[in-house]
Amino acid sequence: MSQNPVSCENCSLDNICLPRGLSQSEISNISKVVKARKTLQRGDFIYREGDRFNGILAIKSGSAKLIANDNHGNEHILNILLPGELLGFDGLSNEKHGCAAVALETMTFCILPAESMSQLFQNVPSLTRELFRHSGEKMLEDKNQLVMSKRPAEERLAYFLISLSERLKRRGFSSSEFKLSLTRQEIGNHLGLALETVSRLLKKFQDDDLIVVQNRFIQIKNLDLLKNMLQPED
Amino acid sequence: MSQNPVSCENCSLDNICLPRGLSQSEISNISKVVKARKTLQRGDFIYREGDRFNGILAIKSGSAKLIANDNHGNEHILNILLPGELLGFDGLSNEKHGCAAVALETMTFCILPAESMSQLFQNVPSLTRELFRHSGEKMLEDKNQLVMSKRPAEERLAYFLISLSERLKRRGFSSSEFKLSLTRQEIGNHLGLALETVSRLLKKFQDDDLIVVQNRFIQIKNLDLLKNMLQPED
DNA sequence: CGTATTATTGACTCCATTCAAAGATAGTGG
């Protein structure tokens, strides 16, 4: 892997990613230690479960999935990661990654090296604050996933589409049309559904004029109605 | 609420709680700002969803639950918290708590005030490290819960009992006999099961000689067999 | 163009829920 120096200073993701909320001089400070890594292809591992923790990573372009293995040899897709989102927190607790990260498509990422973290915490206090903020956000996201995991299949899929749409919007992509870099299998795995159920429900959503599906392309036609599925009926 | 000064220096939980991994002088440093709050009773709120974030809390005695509300007016029990465990991370991202914390029984807790955190991060670098470690642990726990949420009812309940037993053990309590401070309703809520299913499965576990249940008292008779339920059959 | 992967659709099955009713436990006040 190449380790080109990279600049957070002129990165288009500066308002979403690590430097969010930092002053110009602070950004320039972290910019000195943040490294860019070479491009990965779909299926490539960013890190594997058990790998030594090397730092907090940030998606620069493309997308990735976080996967955990259970005792039964099954993979579980814990999260989908979009540009500007941080990953690697699963390695914070004991220097070893607790799950794996895999590219979902051609992608690039940056790295805040572990060895410079303690020094940065001293020199750039807002970075500490910001990292805790990111880590708090991850936990709230996990919380939502846990709550949703107890809801029926239809709601889980609706929530998945809505949250994806909103996260894409915040990153300057279209919120109403996007390509899923996931197979039905992977969507089902992530949501705890059989792939056939995902297929059936996407069709149902289309029949109800909520979305248009064409293979992995999704067009959201009626976001409000989709959101209504998450609300009580009355 | 009273705000008695408290000492982490002679707390029996020092190897589990916040001061874990800190030097004597560092512990004495954080000890100066950590406050103890008065005793709460079952059902009392430690904090409510939406409350301003006041700091990271630590259970000193007793236990608590973290609950989130969904759009349907239902409560979801996200986590059970035992002595020495930290809570409040749900308030890190935007200064407001994303869920509520409620006492499960008579309990006490300590608080690391938010206003002293940034200063501590500067003066006690290992505290920053330690807090990230705790936060990483929480995320791995959430990961396990997400993975388990896709497994059948029997495995979920087995995992719940095992993990409770292990956490109690690390805290110096009996790992084989303990009182659940939760109703069947609450266990079911936490695991995404109907209370009747919890009741039936506890009975089944007892019939299989894995445990003895007497109301809310649980005695684990065969931990290995219980753990086998989480392993592949072959 | 042919092969492998992915997606759709239908029929059947089953795990866990819901509904219902009875039984146990704990807490309260007379």
Add this chain to the structure above:
DNA sequence: CCACTATCTTTGAATGGAGTCAATAATACG
């Protein structure tokens, strides 16, 4: 201390949502 009540727990029977199995269709890829 016991009766009374509210809450919690157990157990049975019926239902249903989503999974599994299976076969076909569409798409991507070398």
